[in-house]
Amino acid sequence: MKDTALPLSPQSTSSQGGLVVRTNQGAEPGLGMGPLQEEPLAEGLAEAGSHPWALVRRVLTTLLLLGLLLGSSVLLVYTFGSCGPRPCETPVCLDLLAQYLASRNTSVDPCSDFYSFVCGKTKGSINSFQALAEENRVRLWRILEAPRAWPPGSGEEKAFQFYSSCMDTDAIEAAGAGPLRQVIEELGGWPLSGNWTSPDFNRTLRLLMSQYDYFPFFRAYLQPHPTLPHTPVIQIDQPKFDVPLKQEQEQKIYAQMVREYLNYLNQLGLLLGGAPDKVQEHAGLSISITSRLFQFLRPLEQRRAQVVTIAQLQEMAPAIDWLSCLQAMFTPMLLSASQPVVVHDLEYLRNMSQLVAGLQLRHREFLQSHMILGLAGSLSLALDSKFQEAHQELNQRLREWMERPPVPPRPRWMECLEKTRTFFEPTLAALFVHEAFNKDTQKAAMELFSDIKDTLLARLQRLPWMNEEARNEAQDRVTRLQVKMGAPEWALEAEQAAQGYPEVRLGPSFLQSVLSCVRDFRARVVRSFLQPVPHHRWRVPAWGVSAYYSPSDHVMVFPAGLLQPPFLHPGYPRAVNYGAAGSIMAHELLRLFDQLLLPGGCRACDCDTCGLQRALLCLERHYAALPLPGGTSFNSSHMLLENVADVGALAIALQAYRRRLLWHRGETTLPRLGLSPQQLFFQSHAQMMCKEPWSQGPQGQHSPPQLRVHGPLSNTPAFARHFHCPQGTLMNPTSRCQLW
Incomplete structure (x- = not known):
């Protein structure tokens, strides 16, 4: 049925929301229209003639509709346009941008060497973790240097006073050797003092152990x-010992190092006012x-720790x-006397006791000098x-003889900061937490960890090498983790x-x-060990960079x-996060x-361990095929567990990031890098490993930084997809390993 728009045809009108709706006579009620009323032709002509603005109204209505459509279109274009990543131009983002720009080398193809693409212009021999540790140290220094008024007797006041007294070199120089001579008198003096x-x-x-934290013959700790x-x-x-062990050096080098140490002891004796001939004699006997x-x-491999009581130890080393x-x-x-203690080298303690007993009988003055000179050095x-x-x-002389590079003297503030943060x-x-870890940072960190943990739990459900029992056990471990x-x-x-x-x-x-801080610190350590469980004893300070x-x-x-x-x-x-x-x-x-992941470690995996071992072998071969700068070689088989964690960590973090983008819009990126958010994810991951080119040498438990970047990324298909890497390039190999 068609509506008739002829003005002379019988019609009816109804106003709905300001718009005129026209309907034919005889329209079926089933269409939802109300009853029609007839309108005489004369009245219709009269209405048409008496309203000259009717046509204008229609034009305005049409223009209004067109304006609404145009406005909606503009709004939709703006809305969808703003859904893309916006550049982050806050000060923290611009600082990060400057760091990325300073280290990356865009002349390198990211598909052939992503490490050099991200880190090719890095200056310095430390990676991002070490650089962050330095930054945290500077932050602590700034905290201690800032003038503040603290409550009298408070911990803050004592910490700042201690740091200030350490920095007051004029007062320390004026005191000279006087404070140490006073300590020697408290210990009963020594022959060189008269x-x-x-x-x-x-x-x-x-007294040396409890009051001065010095151990001349053995160490004791909790x-x-x-x-x-x-x-x-x-x-x-x-x-x-201040001198390296003889068994670690050649005879000629060791003899020279002993002479250097003898010269040092002579200097200490002279600084304490001893006569040159007596000082030389006692230094030589020390x-x-x-x-x-x-x-x-x-050697360490020949020692065997054993538990004995104090009474038993007294019999063995009287x-x-x-x-x-x-x-x-x-x-x-x-x-x-019945207290158990752990002895790490009982044979050493027996021999040491015999030596000390002989010196007490025949050379007690030399035994005292030996302890005093050692204390002065400490x-x-x-x-x-x-x-x-x-x-x-x-x-410095010892480092020269051991062919180690010299260590430049540290600024005074570093020495004082180290002492202050220890005590x-x-x-x-x-x-530090108040300044560097506010509630916003803490909230962001906790949300991030929650996303990572949830992603790991979801991935555990799909691991083919785990059976149901192993999977439930693994998920329980993650869930119960604090x-x-x-x-x-x-x-x-x-x-x-x-x-x-x-x-x-x-x-x-x-x-x-x-010395007062040393005693207080040791007492606090002992009290912390005596605290009831379940308090976890932290192994790192708040400003540390190791999880x-x-x-x-x-x-x-x-x-x-x-x-x-x-x-x-x-x-x-x-x-980035x-x-x-x-x-x-x-x-x-x-x-x-x-x-x-160790052989036989997954007892509940049954025959599924076959798939696990194949994946581990695949990953080991994957790393072995990765090149290192200058054609150097590196055997990373003993670092397999760390490599496994690196590969799995990247996969889990990437999936957590995708899930976050799916449910939370409004992603940003860094300007001037030309990287999409996904590419920025991989950039920030690789940036952690940046340092000067690696050379062959001990790497601890981690693979070289190039392998820590290329190993996980080349095993991630998403990297090749987002950087458009051709098949067969280093970062887009023909085969990959599936583990996590």
């Missing part, structure tokens, strides 16, 4: 019990004692009063420039700062401040220092399954 009281050997040893991780146990090990102790040492020395060292622990960095320069010269870690952790980010809870508690380290007494000299997994506590830790630019920032494009920090998180999560 005030020799021949104190009891074990009293001196007890570690978790090997089978009871929340139970502390005292460890007794060989001491540390070297002789050290050489004898060297002879008792055994020259040392073990109970009194260890009790003074580990207060507030209550020790008894405290030299807290004394004036003459002691520090002597120590630095010894280190006042709780305070600096809280200040994650901690930022800093330990105890470091962020307000009462920790309010307590203000009551055992720390600063002054009157910087050396006395250092780790603790199997005993089933806890994964990401310190605040790691979750920083250029790896993570709430204002970064998501591609997922490609960098997301890959780091996924890598750590996959370390939960290291045991499964």
